[in-house]
Structure formats: C-alpha cells, structure tokens
Amino acid sequence: MEQLLRQVDPDVADILDRELDRQQHSLIMIPSENYASRAVMAATGSIMTNKYAEGYPGARYYHGCEFVDQVENLAIERARALFGVDHANVQPVSGTQANMSVYYALLEPGDTVLAMALDQGGHLSHGNRANFSGRTYRFVPYGVDCGTEQIDYDRLAEFAREYKPKLLLVGASAYPRTLDFVRFREIADSVGAYLLADIAHIAGLIAAGEHPSPAPYADVITSTTHKTLRGPRGAIILCRQGLAKAIDKAVFPGVQAGPLMHVIAAKAVMFKEAMSPEFKAYQRQVVLNARALAETFLTRGFRLVSGGTDTHLMLVDVSKQGLTGKHAADLLREANIITNFNTIPYDSQPPTQGSGIRPGSPALTSRGMGEAEMAQIANWIADVLEQPDDSVLRMRIRDEVIALCSRFPIYDYMAREGEYV
Ligand code: DSN
DSSP: OHHHHHHHOHHHHHHHHHHHHHHHHSEEOOTTOOOOOHHHHHHHTSGGGGOOOOEETTEESSSOOHHHHHHHHHHHHHHHHHHTOSEEEOOOSSHHHHHHHHHHHHOOTTOEEEEEOGGGTOOTTTTOTTSHHHHHSEEEEEOOOTTTOSOOHHHHHHHHHHHOOSEEEEOOSSOOSOOOHHHHHHHHHHTTOEEEEEOTTTHHHHHTTSSOOSTTTOSEEEEESSSTTOOSSOEEEEEOHHHHHHHHHIIIIIIOOSOOHHHHHHHHHHHHHHTSHHHHHHHHHHHHHHHHHHHHHHHTTOEEGGGSOSSSBOOEEOGGGTOOHHHHHHHHHHTTEEOOEEOOTTOSSOTTTOSEEOOBSHHHHHTTOOHHHHHHHHHHHHHHHHOTTOHHHHHHHHHHHHHHHHHSOSSHHHHHHOOOO
C-alpha cells in the first residue's frame, strides 16, 4: 500500500512520512488524541469507502447494501453490548454532529439546556455562542465551584430549579474529576428534564469500568470514538429504546445523509477490541499514568485544577510560573512534547492564551509507557516551564524525548517496515 501511494502521489506520501515521523518522535499528550490500531486503520482504509448507504440496515435508499448492512449491524450490536444500552446509532461522523442530532431529536429551537461552560471545562457544541448550539437553543452555562474547582451538585440543583431546562447536559472536555451521573439524574428528574451524557473523553474508561457508567441514568449518551476508545474518527449515540426512533430520524435524514461505511466498519473493529482484557488493562494503565503525571507535577510545585485527577487528563495552572498556557505549550513543543493550552476555571486569560495546559496519558499509554516514564516526562515538563529562557535545556530534553520515543515505537510494524497503512 505504501509503495502504491508513493507511486501515485509522492507528494502525499512524503507528507504522511513526515507525520509518521512526528507521531513517532513526539510525546503526544493531547488527551483527546490516541493511536488507532492497525486493524482499525485497515477497516478505515477499506473498500467500504465506495458504498452509499443512506438509511439504516434493512431500510436503505440504495441497492447493494447487503454487506454494509452486516457491518453496521455488527457495530450496533457490539456498541450495545459494550455499554449495556438498548439502542446504538453508529452513523454520526463527529461528536458535534452526534450532539446536534440529539438536540434535533429532543428540543425545539429556543428550548433551555443546562450545560457546562466551555471556559469551565465544557465543549463548543454545549452551547457556545460561536457554535450552532448556542445560536439555536437557550443554553444556560453552569461552572465549577471557585474553591474546589469541582461541580457543586447542590448549586447545580438550585440552578436547575431556577431555569427549568428541557435538557440537562453532563460531560466535558477539560474536567479531570469523576462525574456523578446519579446526582445528575436526580437533578434532571427534579425538573422533568432529559439527561444527556456526552462521554467523548471518558468513553474508554467507562467501557473498561474505570469510570462509572451513565448507561443506567442518562436518557441519551453521545461519544466520539477516537479518544480513549482508540477507534476511528467519528461518533456514536446510545439511548434507551423509547428514544431510538427519534434519535435515528434526527441523525438521518435530520442532520446527515450518506453514512461513512468504512468508518462504521472500523468502529465495529474498535468495539471488538474494547471488549478484550487487553483493553481493560490499557485503560487501567491510562488512569495510573495520569495519576503518576499529576503526582510528579504536584511534587514539583505546580498547581493542578481541583488538586489532581481521577481520569486520563489534568489541567496544570502555569500562571504561578509567570506563563500563559499558550506560551507553555509553545515551549514544550520545542522539546517535542505536544500538549494543548487551555483556559482554567475563572481564568483571567482569553481562550487564545489560557492559563493552563491540559496533558493526558492515553496516547503515551498506547505506546506502552508506564508510571516511571510518566514521572520522567512530568519532570521534563517542569524543567522546561521553570526555565522558559533556557533554549539549550529544551534542545537537550528534546534529544532525551526522542531517545525515549525510540524505545516505545508507536506501531512496531511501522517502525520495522516504515509503512503507515
Ligand atoms: N476534541 C475535543 C478535545 O480536544 O477535547 C475538542 O473538540
């Protein structure tokens, strides 16, 4: 495959080579990124990309769907089994489109939704004014307590009584603590609201039992498939039987047309992988590794939002070091340590700068690194951020990072054969 691509399009082949090199020789600590397995990539790059299949298995608007029907049914059955839910829609192409479909199914324009504010840990599709969600519905943002930097459930309950939302949304992109789905259900029930759990970040942890599951409590669950789940880029919607028809209609024909059947095939592969004992062990290590990173940051005198982490990510407040998050992430990139900058709750910096970085352990754990490597990496990060004027130090650490990365090839077969598909 690699040879064929090089023959047909050497420009693209060269770019892929450089991206492979970047992924191999950097420490990818963006908590929403991961390395999909070679089997997942094989399905993503398969002949299923050639097929149109608007509709659902057994009820398509195209002929020739007998095999894509089989693969979609397989993905649906595996998703249902993995998360213990009545119904799964595996067609959404992204987390935002999954959320859009749920709003479309459950709400009318102008309806009130309670969701976590983006600058407190939420997500763009949870009602930000720059996003369709914030323009179409009346999102009322909730945040975290300014002392504990965690959700104050009693205050949220009062807030819900005040605004009487039709939908209560639980889920975040930058919240390092366990979410109490039982409390969210109680609060939703107290005002007669639907409960939507967006588990994009923690889906892998949930599938492996490393975070409580919202399945018994939420009316609807959305998730991406490429973060901790380690599948292809895409999303899913899970729900109870009573909402299945409304959700399916909202996805197609509501907000999407032709589903990406090659990606659905890859989702089926990912669900199978996620049921394996190896996946469970992997998620356990993701959590242990995040804890090891957090402990080292704390030992080195860094402040972590909420004081630590229960999950795969943490927010490191770099303001005490006299840095913005953007400056910190820029410095780390010079040392081949890839993090993303982020606002922290009640940030004085704009979102384009932020006061924090948001490191996570999923991708490092996928390449086989453990707690010893996490301590080393957090110490490198601390060294870089404590001496922002020392470019020689950054170059020395960069060499050490490359040496560490060479000990943990991202894909053994790639390191061996230099191929990417
Ligand atoms: N993918 C989300 C994240 O990085 O958390 C943002 O859309």
